[in-house]
Amino acid sequence: MTPSRAAFAAILGKDLRSELRTLQSLPAMALFSITTFVIFRFGLDRTHLSGSLAAGVLWATLLFAAVLGINRLFVTEREEGGFDAIRLAPIDRSVLFSAKVAALMIYLLALELIAVPIFALFFLGSGAALAPLVSVLLLADFGLAATGTLISSMAVNSRARDLLVPLVLLPLVVPLMIAATGATEPLLVLGGPGYHRFGTWLMVLGLYDLIFGLVGYAVFDFLLED
Amino acid sequence: MATERPAEQISAAEPALRLAGLRRDFGERTALDGVGLTLGATESLVVVGPNGAGKTTLLRILATLLRPSGGEALVLGCALPAEAWKLRGRIGYLGHEPLLYRDLSGRENLRFHARLHGIKGEAAETRIEQLLAAVGMEARGDGRVAELSAGMRQRLAVCRCVLHEPELLLLDEPDSNLDAEGRELARGLIGPDHDRARVVVTHDPERALPDADRALLLGHGGHAVRECAAGELDLEQARLANAGASR
Numbered sequence: 001m002t003p004s005r006a007a008f009a010a011i012l013g014k015d016l017r018s019e020l021r022t023l024q025s026l027p028a029m030a031l032f033s034i035t036t037f038v039i040f041r042f043g044l045d046r047t048h049l050s051g052s053l054a055a056g057v058l059w060a061t062l063l064f065a066a067v068l069g070i071n072r073l074f075v076t077e078r079e080e081g082g083f084d085a086i087r088l089a090p091i092d093r094s095v096l097f098s099a100k101v102a103a104l105m106i107y108l109l110a111l112e113l114i115a116v117p118i119f120a121l122f123f124l125g126s127g128a129a130l131a132p133l134v135s136v137l138l139l140a141d142f143g144l145a146a147t148g149t150l151i152s153s154m155a156v157n158s159r160a161r162d163l164l165v166p167l168v169l170l171p172l173v174v175p176l177m178i179a180a181t182g183a184t185e186p187l188l189v190l191g192g193p194g195y196h197r198f199g200t201w202l203m204v205l206g207l208y209d210l211i212f213g214l215v216g217y218a219v220f221d222f223l224l225e226d
Numbered sequence: 227m228a229t230e231r232p233a234e235q236i237s238a239a240e241p242a243l244r245l246a247g248l249r250r251d252f253g254e255r256t257a258l259d260g261v262g263l264t265l266g267a268t269e270s271l272v273v274v275g276p277n278g279a280g281k282t283t284l285l286r287i288l289a290t291l292l293r294p295s296g297g298e299a300l301v302l303g304c305a306l307p308a309e310a311w312k313l314r315g316r317i318g319y320l321g322h323e324p325l326l327y328r329d330l331s332g333r334e335n336l337r338f339h340a341r342l343h344g345i346k347g348e349a350a351e352t353r354i355e356q357l358l359a360a361v362g363m364e365a366r367g368d369g370r371v372a373e374l375s376a377g378m379r380q381r382l383a384v385c386r387c388v389l390h391e392p393e394l395l396l397l398d399e400p401d402s403n404l405d406a407e408g409r410e411l412a413r414g415l416i417g418p419d420h421d422r423a424r425v426v427v428t429h430d431p432e433r434a435l436p437d438a439d440r441a442l443l444l445g446h447g448g449h450a451v452r453e454c455a456a457g458e459l460d461l462e463q464a465r466l467a468n469a470g471a472s473r
Binding site: 003006007009010013014017018021022076080081082084085086087088089090091225 | 289290291293314315316317319321323324325326327328329330334337338339341342343344346
């Protein structure tokens with residue numbers, strides 16, 4: 001294993017181990033999602049949603065739940081000296097970015113394993129759309145993880161961290177959310193999944209991922225400078 | 227030991243530190259000003275001065291964690307900040323924070339740092355056990371750091387600092403939170419009896435000066451008051467410097 005891969009595995013393993021022990025992010029994200037679905041169910045007074053409304057409810061809920069995890073992503077590095085430890089080690093600092101993106105991806109996938117079936121139970125007639133939804137979730141999660149990691153690393157040193165993350169992140173992920181809901185909408189139409197412009201929206205998601213993945217990787221080193 | 231040394235490892239004849247007019251500003255406030263000194267590859271430097279004299283700032287600059295605002299700094303032959311990347315992995319830094327994750331155990335923390343520094347597998351495990359034994363922490367190594375006392379955490383931090391066998395130790399109050407036994411055990415790892423350079427920031431010159439080759443006195447505002455051989459500095463002067471009365 002190259003030093004960078006070993007460092008990547010070490011940082012990712014450390015984050016996952018800490019989360020499993022402390023359960024600081026995932027339970028809060030899952031609970032938020034379930035509560036929001038309940039609020040939507042009674043707020044909209046609908047037992048069934050389809051098309052753009054269903055896609056909007058799903059992605060708005062997942063996005064705001066993700067913000068909870070993004071807010072805490074670098075807190076241990078800030079409070080327990082992780083930034084200094086990584087800056088002292090003979091590794092490319094972008095490894096920290098990659099490991100945090102991977103950790104956030106895993107949190108989001110774990111969240112969706114809980115939240116999406118509950119969404120289907122609350123609002124969808126069948127689970128037929130869930131299989132093709134996986135590709136949308138994966139692409140949108142990567143974009144959200146890359147952008148979220150970048151913004152979280154910038155905001156973590158601020159006392160207004162909890163305010164800054166949503167204020168800066170949400171405008172940046174508007175294109176991602178448009179593409180994610182655009183790709184999800186035909187999957188959730190009444191009468192089973194459709195695929196109208198599905199491929200186009202997946203390509204937009206892929207392009208967003210590529211741009212923000214590369215930007216994050218390129219600028220992260222500078223963000224860690226004093 | 228499995229740590230791979232970088233090709234640019236310092237030669238015995240090359241000084242570990244060569245500083246000239248080193249300065250660091252935080253906004254309009256100058257934290258460190260006019261620091262100049264030369265430290266040999268196996269020498270120890272003790273830095274004394276009152277609170278706010280820039281001692282920690284000096285260490286963080288030497289550790290490449292802060293950029294100098296002015297002056298010249300050559301650390302292990304690398305110019306800062308341009309060649310800071312060449313220094314990473316060659317410095318052992320023991321600051322005010324132990325740089326240990328509270329939710330991991332001592333062993334897990336040391337394994338994490340070993341992997342960051344490219345120490346792998348069996349070599350890492352052997353080194354970790356050797357270090358834990360050296361500071362009397364073998365039995366407590368599996369306890370979460372959050373559950374350890376401050377002194378135990380400091381012992382682990384000492385292990386973390388020397389895990390990768392650095393060429394230069396930067397120690398900020400290394401005895402803090404340590405009892406007499408802990409100080410003695412830590413001394414075995416970060417004391418002067420190793421062939422490497424050390425910079426020790428201390429408020430306890432009585433204990434640090436006998437081990438030092440050179441001394442640096444910093445005054446209020448980070449001004450270098452005096453740089454000399456440790457033997458030339460009398461203990462009373464060092465105490466006064468710590469109290470901020472050396473000028």
